[in-house]
Amino acid sequence: MIDPSIVPIVDPNPLPAPYWLFKLLLLVTFTLHIIAMNFMLGGAFLAVVARFTSKGKEFRNRIFLDLAKKVPVFLAATITIGIAPLLFVQAIYGQYFYTSTILIAWPWFLILVLLCIAYYGFYYVVYNGQRRPGPAGIVLLVSLTFVLIVGFIQSNNVTLMQTPAHWAAKYFASPTGWSNNLSDPTLIPRYLHFVTSAIAVGGMLLVLLALARWKSDREYATYLFQYGGKSFMYATMAQFIIGTWFLVTIPRNLRMIFMGDNPLASVLFIIGILGTIAAIFLMSNAIRKQNIRVAAYGVSGLLAVVIITMIIMRDILRDAYLEPYFHPHQFAVKTQWAVLPVFLVLFLAGVGLWLLMLKRYGLFSGNKPPLADTTPTANAAAETEVELVH
Ligand code: HEM
Structure with missing residues:
Protein backbone atom coordinates (compact mmCIF):
# COMPACT_ATOMS: atom_id res chain seq x y z
CA MET A 1 0.00 0.00 0.00
CA PRO A 185 0.48 -12.77 -10.60
CA THR A 186 -3.28 -12.54 -11.15
CA LEU A 187 -2.94 -11.27 -14.71
CA ILE A 188 -2.45 -14.53 -16.65
CA PRO A 189 -5.02 -16.69 -14.80
CA ARG A 190 -7.51 -13.82 -14.84
CA TYR A 191 -7.07 -13.38 -18.58
CA LEU A 192 -7.26 -17.14 -19.25
CA HIS A 193 -10.43 -17.22 -17.16
CA PHE A 194 -11.98 -14.73 -19.62
CA VAL A 195 -10.72 -16.51 -22.73
CA THR A 196 -11.90 -19.92 -21.56
CA SER A 197 -15.34 -18.57 -20.72
CA ALA A 198 -15.47 -17.12 -24.24
CA ILE A 199 -14.83 -20.60 -25.67
CA ALA A 200 -17.64 -22.02 -23.52
CA VAL A 201 -20.02 -19.30 -24.72
CA GLY A 202 -18.87 -19.93 -28.31
CA GLY A 203 -19.97 -23.55 -27.75
CA MET A 204 -23.34 -22.27 -26.60
CA LEU A 205 -23.60 -20.23 -29.80
CA LEU A 206 -23.35 -23.48 -31.75
CA VAL A 207 -26.06 -25.04 -29.58
CA LEU A 208 -28.32 -22.08 -30.40
CA LEU A 209 -27.54 -22.51 -34.10
CA ALA A 210 -28.41 -26.20 -33.74
CA LEU A 211 -31.75 -25.27 -32.18
CA ALA A 212 -32.56 -23.01 -35.13
CA ARG A 213 -31.89 -25.87 -37.57
CA TRP A 214 -33.29 -28.69 -35.48
CA LYS A 215 -36.40 -29.22 -37.61
CA SER A 216 -35.09 -28.36 -41.04
CA ASP A 217 -31.65 -30.00 -41.08
CA ARG A 218 -31.53 -32.57 -38.28
CA GLU A 219 -28.28 -34.30 -39.28
CA TYR A 220 -26.22 -31.11 -39.34
CA ALA A 221 -28.02 -29.74 -36.28
CA THR A 222 -27.15 -32.89 -34.31
CA TYR A 223 -23.51 -32.46 -35.27
CA LEU A 224 -23.60 -28.78 -34.26
CA PHE A 225 -25.20 -29.73 -30.96
CA GLN A 226 -22.50 -32.31 -30.18
CA TYR A 227 -19.63 -30.05 -31.22
CA GLY A 228 -20.98 -26.97 -29.41
CA GLY A 229 -22.22 -28.83 -26.33
CA LYS A 230 -18.91 -30.63 -25.82
CA SER A 231 -16.88 -27.45 -26.40
CA PHE A 232 -19.03 -25.79 -23.74
CA MET A 233 -18.54 -28.65 -21.29
CA TYR A 234 -14.78 -29.08 -21.69
CA ALA A 235 -14.10 -25.33 -21.52
CA THR A 236 -16.29 -25.02 -18.42
CA MET A 237 -14.55 -27.97 -16.75
CA ALA A 238 -11.20 -26.31 -17.43
CA GLN A 239 -12.49 -23.26 -15.54
CA PHE A 240 -12.27 -25.17 -12.30
CA ILE A 241 -8.50 -25.39 -12.71
CA ILE A 242 -8.04 -21.88 -14.11
CA GLY A 243 -10.49 -20.34 -11.63
CA THR A 244 -8.68 -21.98 -8.69
CA TRP A 245 -5.35 -20.75 -10.06
CA PHE A 246 -6.80 -17.23 -10.32
CA LEU A 247 -8.17 -17.43 -6.79
CA VAL A 248 -4.89 -18.47 -5.19
CA THR A 249 -2.98 -15.67 -6.90
CA ILE A 250 -5.23 -13.01 -5.35
CA PRO A 251 -3.61 -11.60 -2.17
CA ARG A 252 -4.91 -13.53 0.84
CA ASN A 253 -6.68 -10.62 2.58
CA LEU A 254 -8.63 -9.89 -0.65
CA ARG A 255 -9.30 -13.55 -1.44
CA MET A 256 -11.01 -13.90 1.91
CA ILE A 257 -13.87 -11.66 0.72
CA PHE A 258 -15.13 -14.77 -1.16
CA MET A 259 -14.75 -16.96 1.91
CA GLY A 260 -16.83 -15.22 4.49
CA ASP A 261 -15.30 -11.75 4.88
CA ASN A 262 -17.86 -10.22 2.52
CA PRO A 263 -21.25 -12.01 2.75
CA LEU A 264 -22.47 -10.90 -0.68
CA ALA A 265 -19.23 -11.90 -2.42
CA SER A 266 -19.27 -15.27 -0.61
CA VAL A 267 -22.89 -16.03 -1.57
CA LEU A 268 -22.20 -15.06 -5.18
CA PHE A 269 -19.13 -17.28 -5.17
CA ILE A 270 -21.19 -20.27 -4.04
CA ILE A 271 -23.94 -19.52 -6.59
CA GLY A 272 -21.28 -19.24 -9.31
CA ILE A 273 -19.69 -22.60 -8.45
CA LEU A 274 -23.02 -24.42 -8.09
CA GLY A 275 -24.35 -22.85 -11.29
CA THR A 276 -21.25 -23.98 -13.17
CA ILE A 277 -21.52 -27.57 -11.90
CA ALA A 278 -25.25 -27.63 -12.71
CA ALA A 279 -24.59 -26.30 -16.23
CA ILE A 280 -22.03 -29.05 -16.94
CA PHE A 281 -24.37 -31.80 -15.73
CA LEU A 282 -27.36 -30.39 -17.58
CA MET A 283 -25.42 -30.11 -20.82
CA SER A 284 -24.01 -33.62 -20.50
CA ASN A 285 -27.51 -34.98 -19.84
CA ALA A 286 -28.99 -33.01 -22.74
CA ILE A 287 -26.33 -34.32 -25.13
CA ARG A 288 -26.95 -37.91 -24.01
CA LYS A 289 -30.73 -37.58 -24.42
CA GLN A 290 -30.46 -35.39 -27.52
CA ASN A 291 -32.63 -32.78 -25.81
CA ILE A 292 -31.72 -29.60 -27.64
CA ARG A 293 -34.30 -27.48 -25.78
CA VAL A 294 -32.81 -28.23 -22.37
CA ALA A 295 -29.35 -27.42 -23.71
CA ALA A 296 -30.40 -24.21 -25.44
CA TYR A 297 -32.77 -22.78 -22.83
CA GLY A 298 -31.83 -24.48 -19.56
CA VAL A 299 -28.04 -24.27 -19.87
CA SER A 300 -28.19 -20.74 -21.36
CA GLY A 301 -30.23 -19.63 -18.34
CA LEU A 302 -27.71 -21.09 -15.92
CA LEU A 303 -24.87 -19.61 -17.93
CA ALA A 304 -26.46 -16.16 -17.73
CA VAL A 305 -26.71 -16.48 -13.94
CA VAL A 306 -23.05 -17.55 -13.68
CA ILE A 307 -21.84 -14.70 -15.93
CA ILE A 308 -23.77 -12.11 -13.91
CA THR A 309 -22.51 -13.44 -10.56
CA MET A 310 -18.91 -13.46 -11.83
CA ILE A 311 -19.19 -9.88 -13.10
CA ILE A 312 -20.53 -8.66 -9.74
CA MET A 313 -17.75 -10.60 -7.95
CA ARG A 314 -15.18 -8.96 -10.22
CA ASP A 315 -16.57 -5.58 -9.27
CA ILE A 316 -16.54 -6.32 -5.52
CA LEU A 317 -12.95 -7.51 -5.88
CA ARG A 318 -11.93 -4.26 -7.60
CA ASP A 319 -13.47 -2.21 -4.82
CA ALA A 320 -11.68 -4.39 -2.27
CA TYR A 321 -8.36 -3.72 -4.05
CA LEU A 322 -9.09 0.01 -4.05
CA GLU A 323 -10.53 0.12 -0.56
CA PRO A 324 -7.67 2.18 0.96
CA TYR A 325 -8.07 4.89 -1.70
CA PHE A 326 -11.57 4.76 -3.18
CA HIS A 327 -14.36 6.36 -1.16
CA PRO A 328 -17.56 6.73 -3.17
CA HIS A 329 -19.14 8.92 -0.50
CA GLN A 330 -16.64 11.61 -1.48
CA PHE A 331 -18.34 12.07 -4.84
CA ALA A 332 -20.23 15.30 -5.19
CA VAL A 333 -23.53 14.45 -6.91
CA LYS A 334 -25.71 16.93 -8.76
CA THR A 335 -28.32 14.89 -10.54
CA GLN A 336 -29.29 16.39 -13.85
CA TRP A 337 -32.98 15.59 -13.66
CA ALA A 338 -33.75 17.16 -17.01
CA VAL A 339 -31.34 14.87 -18.85
CA LEU A 340 -31.35 11.68 -16.79
CA PRO A 341 -34.84 10.39 -17.75
CA VAL A 342 -34.12 11.09 -21.43
CA PHE A 343 -30.86 9.19 -21.14
CA LEU A 344 -32.50 6.20 -19.43
CA VAL A 345 -35.35 6.04 -21.95
CA LEU A 346 -32.90 6.24 -24.85
CA PHE A 347 -30.68 3.63 -23.24
CA LEU A 348 -33.53 1.14 -22.82
CA ALA A 349 -34.82 1.92 -26.31
CA GLY A 350 -31.30 1.36 -27.66
C1 HEM B 1 -12.67 -6.62 -29.57
C2 HEM B 1 -11.83 -7.01 -28.72
C3 HEM B 1 -12.06 -6.89 -27.23
C4 HEM B 1 -11.89 -7.88 -26.35
C5 HEM B 1 -11.46 -9.29 -26.67
C6 HEM B 1 -12.19 -7.35 -25.04
C7 HEM B 1 -12.12 -8.07 -23.87
C8 HEM B 1 -12.23 -7.54 -22.62
C9 HEM B 1 -11.92 -8.23 -21.41
C10 HEM B 1 -11.46 -9.68 -21.32
C11 HEM B 1 -12.11 -7.39 -20.38
C12 HEM B 1 -11.95 -7.68 -18.89
C13 HEM B 1 -10.54 -7.47 -18.45
C14 HEM B 1 -10.37 -7.84 -17.01
O1 HEM B 1 -11.23 -7.57 -16.19
O2 HEM B 1 -9.29 -8.41 -16.70
C15 HEM B 1 -12.54 -6.14 -20.95
C16 HEM B 1 -12.81 -5.01 -20.22
C17 HEM B 1 -13.20 -3.84 -20.78
N1 HEM B 1 -13.41 -3.56 -22.11
FE1 HEM B 1 -13.20 -4.84 -23.64
N2 HEM B 1 -12.54 -6.05 -25.16
C18 HEM B 1 -12.46 -5.70 -26.48
C19 HEM B 1 -12.70 -4.46 -27.03
C20 HEM B 1 -13.09 -3.36 -26.31
C21 HEM B 1 -13.32 -2.05 -26.87
C22 HEM B 1 -13.10 -1.67 -28.32
C23 HEM B 1 -13.71 -1.26 -25.84
C24 HEM B 1 -14.10 0.19 -25.86
C25 HEM B 1 -14.61 0.79 -26.86
C26 HEM B 1 -13.72 -2.05 -24.64
C27 HEM B 1 -14.06 -1.61 -23.39
C28 HEM B 1 -13.78 -2.26 -22.23
C29 HEM B 1 -13.83 -1.68 -20.91
C30 HEM B 1 -14.20 -0.23 -20.59
C31 HEM B 1 -13.46 -2.64 -19.99
C32 HEM B 1 -13.30 -2.49 -18.48
C33 HEM B 1 -14.61 -2.40 -17.77
C34 HEM B 1 -14.42 -2.42 -16.28
O3 HEM B 1 -13.30 -2.60 -15.78
O4 HEM B 1 -15.43 -2.31 -15.58
N3 HEM B 1 -13.34 -3.31 -24.97
N4 HEM B 1 -12.60 -6.26 -22.32
Missing part, protein backbone atom coordinates in the same frame (compact mmCIF):
# COMPACT_ATOMS: atom_id res chain seq x y z
CA ILE A 2 1.13 3.57 -0.71
CA ASP A 3 0.18 6.87 0.82
CA PRO A 4 -3.42 7.37 -0.40
CA SER A 5 -2.71 11.04 -1.03
CA ILE A 6 -0.56 10.01 -4.02
CA VAL A 7 -3.70 9.03 -5.92
CA PRO A 8 -5.04 12.05 -7.82
CA ILE A 9 -8.06 13.62 -6.11
CA VAL A 10 -11.54 12.76 -7.22
CA ASP A 11 -12.88 14.93 -10.07
CA PRO A 12 -14.38 18.04 -8.40
CA ASN A 13 -17.11 18.17 -11.08
CA PRO A 14 -20.20 16.58 -9.53
CA LEU A 15 -21.51 13.29 -10.91
CA PRO A 16 -24.60 14.02 -13.03
CA ALA A 17 -26.47 11.04 -11.52
CA PRO A 18 -26.25 9.08 -8.25
CA TYR A 19 -23.19 6.89 -7.79
CA TRP A 20 -25.25 3.70 -7.46
CA LEU A 21 -26.88 4.34 -10.84
CA PHE A 22 -23.52 4.75 -12.55
CA LYS A 23 -22.31 1.59 -10.88
CA LEU A 24 -25.40 -0.32 -12.02
CA LEU A 25 -25.02 0.96 -15.58
CA LEU A 26 -21.34 0.03 -15.53
CA LEU A 27 -22.22 -3.53 -14.53
CA VAL A 28 -25.10 -3.86 -17.01
CA THR A 29 -23.19 -2.48 -19.98
CA PHE A 30 -20.03 -4.42 -19.11
CA THR A 31 -22.12 -7.62 -19.01
CA LEU A 32 -23.44 -6.86 -22.51
CA HIS A 33 -19.90 -6.10 -23.69
CA ILE A 34 -18.59 -9.38 -22.33
CA ILE A 35 -21.44 -11.43 -23.81
CA ALA A 36 -20.85 -9.94 -27.28
CA MET A 37 -17.09 -10.43 -26.83
CA ASN A 38 -17.61 -14.06 -25.80
CA PHE A 39 -19.69 -14.82 -28.89
CA MET A 40 -17.09 -13.11 -31.09
CA LEU A 41 -13.97 -14.60 -29.51
CA GLY A 42 -15.44 -18.02 -28.79
CA GLY A 43 -17.08 -18.15 -32.23
CA ALA A 44 -13.81 -17.24 -33.96
CA PHE A 45 -11.86 -19.76 -31.86
CA LEU A 46 -14.23 -22.64 -32.61
CA ALA A 47 -14.34 -21.63 -36.29
CA VAL A 48 -10.53 -21.86 -36.45
CA VAL A 49 -10.57 -25.27 -34.73
CA ALA A 50 -13.32 -26.49 -37.09
CA ARG A 51 -11.38 -25.22 -40.11
CA PHE A 52 -8.10 -26.93 -39.18
CA THR A 53 -9.75 -30.22 -38.24
CA SER A 54 -12.11 -30.36 -41.20
CA LYS A 55 -10.14 -32.82 -43.34
CA GLY A 56 -12.61 -35.51 -44.37
CA LYS A 57 -15.31 -33.96 -42.18
CA GLU A 58 -17.74 -32.03 -44.31
CA PHE A 59 -19.76 -30.64 -41.38
CA ARG A 60 -16.67 -29.11 -39.78
CA ASN A 61 -16.19 -26.97 -42.87
CA ARG A 62 -19.83 -25.89 -42.67
CA ILE A 63 -19.34 -24.92 -39.03
CA PHE A 64 -16.30 -22.87 -40.02
CA LEU A 65 -18.31 -21.01 -42.67
CA ASP A 66 -21.37 -20.58 -40.44
CA LEU A 67 -19.39 -19.17 -37.54
CA ALA A 68 -17.07 -17.04 -39.66
CA LYS A 69 -20.10 -15.21 -41.10
CA LYS A 70 -21.21 -14.16 -37.63
CA VAL A 71 -17.90 -13.02 -36.20
CA PRO A 72 -17.79 -9.51 -37.77
CA VAL A 73 -21.27 -8.75 -36.44
CA PHE A 74 -20.24 -9.76 -32.93
CA LEU A 75 -17.01 -7.78 -33.22
CA ALA A 76 -19.01 -4.67 -34.15
CA ALA A 77 -21.29 -5.31 -31.14
CA THR A 78 -18.29 -5.82 -28.82
CA ILE A 79 -16.72 -2.53 -29.85
CA THR A 80 -19.89 -0.41 -29.79
CA ILE A 81 -21.10 -1.83 -26.50
CA GLY A 82 -17.57 -1.46 -25.08
CA ILE A 83 -17.91 2.33 -25.33
CA ALA A 84 -20.60 2.40 -22.62
CA PRO A 85 -18.59 0.76 -19.79
CA LEU A 86 -15.63 2.85 -20.95
CA LEU A 87 -17.61 6.00 -20.15
CA PHE A 88 -18.96 4.71 -16.83
CA VAL A 89 -15.60 3.36 -15.65
CA GLN A 90 -14.05 6.77 -16.36
CA ALA A 91 -16.83 8.57 -14.50
CA ILE A 92 -16.45 6.44 -11.37
CA TYR A 93 -12.83 5.28 -11.40
CA GLY A 94 -11.31 8.08 -13.49
CA GLN A 95 -8.13 8.66 -11.44
CA TYR A 96 -7.27 4.96 -11.47
CA PHE A 97 -8.28 4.15 -15.02
CA TYR A 98 -6.55 7.17 -16.59
CA THR A 99 -3.35 6.55 -14.66
CA SER A 100 -3.07 2.90 -15.68
CA THR A 101 -4.04 3.74 -19.26
CA ILE A 102 -1.27 6.35 -19.45
CA LEU A 103 1.26 3.86 -18.06
CA ILE A 104 0.41 1.37 -20.82
CA ALA A 105 -0.30 4.10 -23.39
CA TRP A 106 1.29 2.50 -26.45
CA PRO A 107 -0.23 -0.96 -26.09
CA TRP A 108 -3.52 0.83 -25.39
CA PHE A 109 -3.28 2.81 -28.63
CA LEU A 110 -2.33 -0.39 -30.40
CA ILE A 111 -5.83 -1.69 -29.66
CA LEU A 112 -7.21 0.49 -32.46
CA VAL A 113 -4.67 -0.78 -34.98
CA LEU A 114 -5.15 -4.42 -33.99
CA LEU A 115 -8.92 -4.12 -34.15
CA CYS A 116 -8.88 -2.53 -37.63
CA ILE A 117 -6.66 -5.30 -39.01
CA ALA A 118 -8.67 -8.03 -37.26
CA TYR A 119 -11.91 -6.58 -38.58
CA TYR A 120 -10.56 -6.50 -42.11
CA GLY A 121 -9.41 -10.10 -41.75
CA PHE A 122 -12.79 -11.28 -40.44
CA TYR A 123 -14.49 -9.74 -43.47
CA TYR A 124 -11.93 -11.33 -45.78
CA VAL A 125 -13.04 -14.68 -44.37
CA VAL A 126 -16.73 -13.85 -44.94
CA TYR A 127 -16.00 -13.15 -48.61
CA ASN A 128 -13.42 -15.84 -49.26
CA GLY A 129 -14.13 -18.62 -46.77
CA GLN A 130 -15.90 -20.75 -49.32
CA ARG A 131 -13.63 -20.23 -52.32
CA ARG A 132 -10.29 -20.15 -50.53
CA PRO A 133 -10.71 -22.07 -47.28
CA GLY A 134 -6.93 -22.51 -46.79
CA PRO A 135 -5.89 -18.83 -46.78
CA ALA A 136 -9.19 -17.88 -45.08
CA GLY A 137 -8.38 -20.21 -42.18
CA ILE A 138 -4.98 -18.61 -41.74
CA VAL A 139 -6.42 -15.08 -41.93
CA LEU A 140 -9.03 -16.05 -39.35
CA LEU A 141 -6.31 -17.37 -37.06
CA VAL A 142 -4.32 -14.13 -37.39
CA SER A 143 -7.41 -11.99 -36.70
CA LEU A 144 -8.27 -14.17 -33.72
CA THR A 145 -4.74 -13.69 -32.38
CA PHE A 146 -5.14 -9.92 -32.69
CA VAL A 147 -8.41 -9.82 -30.76
CA LEU A 148 -6.83 -12.08 -28.13
CA ILE A 149 -4.06 -9.50 -27.76
CA VAL A 150 -6.68 -6.75 -27.42
CA GLY A 151 -8.32 -8.66 -24.56
CA PHE A 152 -4.89 -9.14 -22.96
CA ILE A 153 -4.21 -5.40 -23.09
CA GLN A 154 -7.59 -4.79 -21.43
CA SER A 155 -6.71 -7.21 -18.63
CA ASN A 156 -3.32 -5.49 -18.18
CA ASN A 157 -5.08 -2.17 -17.82
CA VAL A 158 -7.82 -3.34 -15.49
CA THR A 159 -5.41 -5.15 -13.16
CA LEU A 160 -3.02 -2.19 -13.12
CA MET A 161 -5.74 0.36 -12.38
CA GLN A 162 -6.63 -1.43 -9.15
CA THR A 163 -3.06 -1.62 -7.81
CA PRO A 164 -1.89 2.00 -7.35
CA ALA A 165 1.07 0.75 -5.27
CA HIS A 166 2.69 -0.46 -8.51
CA TRP A 167 2.28 2.71 -10.53
CA ALA A 168 5.39 4.64 -9.54
CA ALA A 169 7.78 1.72 -10.14
CA LYS A 170 6.15 1.06 -13.54
CA TYR A 171 6.39 4.68 -14.52
CA PHE A 172 10.05 5.10 -13.56
CA ALA A 173 10.98 1.80 -15.19
CA SER A 174 9.42 2.94 -18.48
CA PRO A 175 8.24 6.58 -18.58
CA THR A 176 7.50 6.29 -22.33
CA GLY A 177 4.20 4.44 -21.91
CA TRP A 178 5.42 0.98 -22.83
CA SER A 179 4.60 -0.63 -19.47
CA ASN A 180 2.55 -3.75 -18.98
CA ASN A 181 1.35 -5.49 -15.87
CA LEU A 182 3.01 -8.89 -16.35
CA SER A 183 4.46 -8.76 -12.85
CA ASP A 184 0.97 -9.06 -11.38
CA VAL A 351 -31.02 -2.06 -26.01
CA GLY A 352 -34.53 -2.95 -27.30
CA LEU A 353 -33.60 -1.85 -30.81
CA TRP A 354 -30.44 -3.89 -30.63
CA LEU A 355 -32.37 -7.02 -29.66
CA LEU A 356 -34.88 -6.36 -32.44
CA MET A 357 -32.04 -6.02 -34.95
CA LEU A 358 -30.56 -9.32 -33.80
CA LYS A 359 -33.95 -10.99 -34.28
CA ARG A 360 -34.58 -9.47 -37.69
CA TYR A 361 -31.08 -10.25 -38.81
CA GLY A 362 -31.57 -13.88 -37.84
CA LEU A 363 -28.22 -14.01 -36.08
CA PHE A 364 -28.86 -17.36 -34.49
CA SER A 365 -30.51 -18.95 -37.51
CA GLY A 366 -27.41 -18.77 -39.65
CA ASN A 367 -29.28 -17.95 -42.84
CA LYS A 368 -28.03 -14.48 -43.66
CA PRO A 369 -24.37 -13.62 -44.12
CA PRO A 370 -23.47 -10.05 -43.07
CA LEU A 371 -22.35 -9.28 -46.59
CA ALA A 372 -23.62 -11.35 -49.51
CA ASP A 373 -20.87 -12.96 -51.51
CA THR A 374 -21.37 -12.18 -55.17
CA THR A 375 -19.89 -15.33 -56.66
CA PRO A 376 -22.38 -17.71 -58.29
CA THR A 377 -21.17 -20.63 -56.13
CA ALA A 378 -21.57 -18.68 -52.93
CA ASN A 379 -25.02 -17.43 -53.94
CA ALA A 380 -26.14 -20.95 -54.75
CA ALA A 381 -24.82 -22.13 -51.40
CA ALA A 382 -26.57 -19.28 -49.56
CA GLU A 383 -29.86 -20.10 -51.32
CA THR A 384 -29.60 -23.77 -50.40
CA GLU A 385 -28.96 -22.71 -46.84
CA VAL A 386 -32.03 -20.45 -46.75
CA GLU A 387 -34.14 -23.31 -48.09
CA LEU A 388 -32.81 -25.60 -45.40
CA VAL A 389 -33.66 -23.12 -42.68
CA HIS A 390 -37.24 -22.40 -43.77
